[in-house]
Amino acid sequence: MKQYEYIIIIMAKEKLNSKKYGVGLINYTHAQNTAIHSSTKVDDTLRYLSLHDNKYIRYFPGHTKKVVSLCMSPIDDTFISGSLDKTIRLWDLRSPNCHGLMHLPGRPVAGFDPEGLIFAAGINSEQIKLYDLRSFDKGPFATFKLQADRDCDWTGLKFSPDGGPLQTFMGFTNNKKIALEASFTPDSQFVLNGSTDGKVHIWNTETGSKVCVLTSDHTAPIQCMQFNPKYMMMASACTHMGFWLPNLDDM
CATH class of the missing domain: 2.130.10.10 (YVTN repeat-like/Quinoprotein amine dehydrogenase)
Known part of the structure; x- marks a missing residue:
């Protein structure tokens, strides 16, 4: 990814x-x-x-x-x-x-x-x-x-937009025990989820393994996480909203 x-x-x-x-x-x-x-x-x-x-x-x-x-x-x-x-x-x-x-x-x-x-x-x-x-x-x-x-x-x-195997994704922080929204990427290859420490966690849906953890300037729990259904952009929200785009140097 x-x-x-x-x-x-x-x-x-x-x-x-x-x-x-x-x-x-x-x-x-x-x-x-x-x-x-x-x-x-x-x-x-x-x-x-x-x-x-x-x-x-x-x-x-x-x-x-x-x-x-x-x-x-x-x-x-x-x-x-x-x-x-x-x-x-x-x-x-x-x-x-x-x-x-x-x-x-x-x-x-x-x-x-x-x-x-x-x-x-x-x-x-x-x-x-x-x-x-x-x-x-x-x-x-x-x-x-x-x-x-x-x-x-x-x-x-x-x-999932196209189905897929059953997986359980763990390893993120929710010490406040609040509702944290997860989101599929449009190709169903990855699941994204926010956490109470302001980080975004990303897993591979086929293997269940964590791909990466993204840090941000979020100071409150990320409760909403959405991936654009058409373009390579995602959004995360706590009390503020953040937009994410791929690093063009890696493309």
């Missing part, structure tokens, strides 16, 4: 406040300058926000406890949410009504596959169920129980 240089840490030029409801998880939608987000105040309603004028387009009530999983479909206006109320809900941005409701035995995490036809539900940090979006009410078409080699809580779930 190409060596990366830390380019810059930036603050947003414009801040959009949500002082009344707060902001938990947030996803861009397919419409320009819009996003959906969970709330940290008042209630656990999901909110559809116009970033252009900082006004809400629609509200999605239903969850009664903190939303811990939020994922937008890669192909259309469908999105999925999971909550500590032990439910997963399916939504469409065009309607405030829940289009599908699943009651689960524990804390859920959820995510769509790259084609937007299948979604996965992770339950109790030990089991994954796969559902066909067109017939999810019939139950999962596959279930996998994973044997963890140590106690841990699942905080997110993502599909």
